[in-house]
Amino acid sequence: MKRETKIIMNIFCIAGLFILCLTNEAKAYMDPGTGSFVMQALLAGLVGIGVFIKMCWTNIKLTIGRLFKGKENSNTPS
Amino acid sequence: MVRKNIMWNIHPFLFAVFPIIFLYSHNIRSMESSRMVGPILFAVCITLCLILLLRFIFKCFNKATVMSSIIIATFTSYGHFYQTFQTSISEENLIYMDIILLNLWVGFVILLLLFFFRTNRDFNKTKAILTIIPSLLIFISISKIGLYAYKNHELYEWHYSPQAKSIPSIEPKQSADSPMPDIYYLIFDAYARDDVLKKYYNFDNTPFLSLLEEKGFYIARDSRSNYTQTCLSVSSSLNMTYLSTLADQLGTNTNYVLPLNQMIKKNLLFEFLTQHNYKTISFATGYYPTEIHNADYYFSPSWVPDDFQNVLLERTPLPSLKFMFDMPDRRYKVIAHTISQLKEIPNLDNGPHITFAHLSIPHAPFHFDQYGNERKIFERGYANLDTNSEERQKYIKGYIHQVKFVNSQIIEIVNCLLENSKTPPIIVIQSDHGPSSFLKWNNPDKMTYYERMAILSAFYLPDFDTQTISPSITPVNTFRIILNHYFQTDLDILEDRSYFSSKTEPYNFVDVSEYLDENSNGLASMEYVSLFRQIQ
Numbered sequence: 001m002k003r004e005t006k007i008i009m010n011i012f013c014i015a016g017l018f019i020l021c022l023t024n025e026a027k028a029y030m031d032p033g034t035g036s037f038v039m040q041a042l043l044a045g046l047v048g049i050g051v052f053i054k055m056c057w058t059n060i061k062l063t064i065g066r067l068f069k070g071k072e073n074s075n076t077p078s
Numbered sequence: 079m080v081r082k083n084i085m086w087n088i089h090p091f092l093f094a095v096f097p098i099i100f101l102y103s104h105n106i107r108s109m110e111s112s113r114m115v116g117p118i119l120f121a122v123c124i125t126l127c128l129i130l131l132l133r134f135i136f137k138c139f140n141k142a143t144v145m146s147s148i149i150i151a152t153f154t155s156y157g158h159f160y161q162t163f164q165t166s167i168s169e170e171n172l173i174y175m176d177i178i179l180l181n182l183w184v185g186f187v188i189l190l191l192l193f194f195f196r197t198n199r200d201f202n203k204t205k206a207i208l209t210i211i212p213s214l215l216i217f218i219s220i221s222k223i224g225l226y227a228y229k230n231h232e233l234y235e236w237h238y239s240p241q242a243k244s245i246p247s248i249e250p251k252q253s254a255d256s257p258m259p260d261i262y263y264l265i266f267d268a269y270a271r272d273d274v275l276k277k278y279y280n281f282d283n284t285p286f287l288s289l290l291e292e293k294g295f296y297i298a299r300d301s302r303s304n305y306t307q308t309c310l311s312v313s314s315s316l317n318m319t320y321l322s323t324l325a326d327q328l329g330t331n332t333n334y335v336l337p338l339n340q341m342i343k344k345n346l347l348f349e350f351l352t353q354h355n356y357k358t359i360s361f362a363t364g365y366y367p368t369e370i371h372n373a374d375y376y377f378s379p380s381w382v383p384d385d386f387q388n389v390l391l392e393r394t395p396l397p398s399l400k401f402m403f404d405m406p407d408r409r410y411k412v413i414a415h416t417i418s419q420l421k422e423i424p425n426l427d428n429g430p431h432i433t434f435a436h437l438s439i440p441h442a443p444f445h446f447d448q449y450g451n452e453r454k455i456f457e458r459g460y461a462n463l464d465t466n467s468e469e470r471q472k473y474i475k476g477y478i479h480q481v482k483f484v485n486s487q488i489i490e491i492v493n494c495l496l497e498n499s500k501t502p503p504i505i506v507i508q509s510d511h512g513p514s515s516f517l518k519w520n521n522p523d524k525m526t527y528y529e530r531m532a533i534l535s536a537f538y539l540p541d542f543d544t545q546t547i548s549p550s551i552t553p554v555n556t557f558r559i560i561l562n563h564y565f566q567t568d569l570d571i572l573e574d575r576s577y578f579s580s581k582t583e584p585y586n587f588v589d590v591s592e593y594l595d596e597n598s599n600g601l602a603s604m605e606y607v608s609l610f611r612q613i614q
Binding site: 030031032033034036037038040041044045047048051052055056 | 210
């Protein structure tokens, strides 16, 4: 759990710094900031996908392993 | 364990408050943090209701929170994605795109509901991811706020200091015995001077101006604005001063405009007139910097969102529903309400009153046709006006329609004020800056600030020798001459100067007064601006 927390914190810092460097300043009195919003949403989405893969990594490995194993077995002549 | 469960279930609330914190972080230079409180409370309440409703439907708390998060995230980001595609679609097809997008969103929510009904999953992993995503987004926005506050801590300290809040006092030489007149300061946003209308808009405004003259108005035929932006111009005119001292205090490279809001809300003109037993009157403007809520009388239509809340609402699918169900636009409601209320002011009470009304018309967007009917225009956010001829022609057409409507309303308002006032009133009809069919902030070499700074200035001043008013008067001197005459003050008449500054550096003033004559085509003067910047 501690390792996971550390990974999440690292992700936060790297993604946060990356976005902070790229975000634009408001151009109008009340600027909706669509460009920054979309970019942040996409990056946060990518982080989410990354975390999801990380969480399911054991299951993914097992599934892929099973798939290849099944293929190998089916290729073996009976 | 219970605490851990709660932590992983707060994600719908995080998704709900993120757009509010994001918008504040993006516009921190121009708004107070307190304006987030209302929307955050509203978002939290709505989220709670949604969770409870979905919990009742699914009989499962995890399902309810996950479904809520997805609905909230797509609902509040809808407008951003819409705007991303908007630029590549023609204006006529925008409504179809909106219908398609709206149907897609509704379809997505229905499919999601069906999926959640049928599935038996526990969503424990999904909950974790749904918590991480908005937490990261909020973390970024809060970091941005912190970074801005750290960089500008001196400005904040100054802004909240007593020195920033103090305003100079004006001493009258003697108090007047006769009943004092009501004063009306009516600002019509971006109303151009007649020569600009003739030259660039092919519109002859002479009949309207002649009508005003017949009623006793003096028209300053060569009037210019002191600044190119509303908040700069209005804070300057209401405080009867140039903003060079403020620029010196804040620095020319900052975009921190909060002090201007403060200068408008607590202004020298209101302070002075309050000391002379005037009651202050203001109206909802739909533009937060010019909203003076603390006036003795503040008139507003039944609830209308302020500009911050409006931008938040515009990011949701709600404007599409408003458009489809033919509901009036916020801006239309505010302007129509102010116009109708202005006519009633003389009947309010015994006064005397100082009435300040900033009407964001004939400024774009063009919600009014020439007869005052609401034009259904479909747009979200700010129009990105380009200098190509097609866009300019659309602007000119919409602008002239609004000028015609405003003209008819000004005459009606003036008639009401003159007929119903017991003492002949003082009426100032002025614009804060000119229109912007040639304006491009980022490419000043292509814009004509002659168009942006030549403004309408009309004065109804009873028992005043208007021959003494300079035809090129600027708003900074408007109330200096009025107070000197009617209140026997001894205010200096300042030299009429006009300063250009961009949105990104509002205090980086460039004196362009010498280049504001009718014969300038703007390019020569912009060369001067470029040269000035290079020298700086």
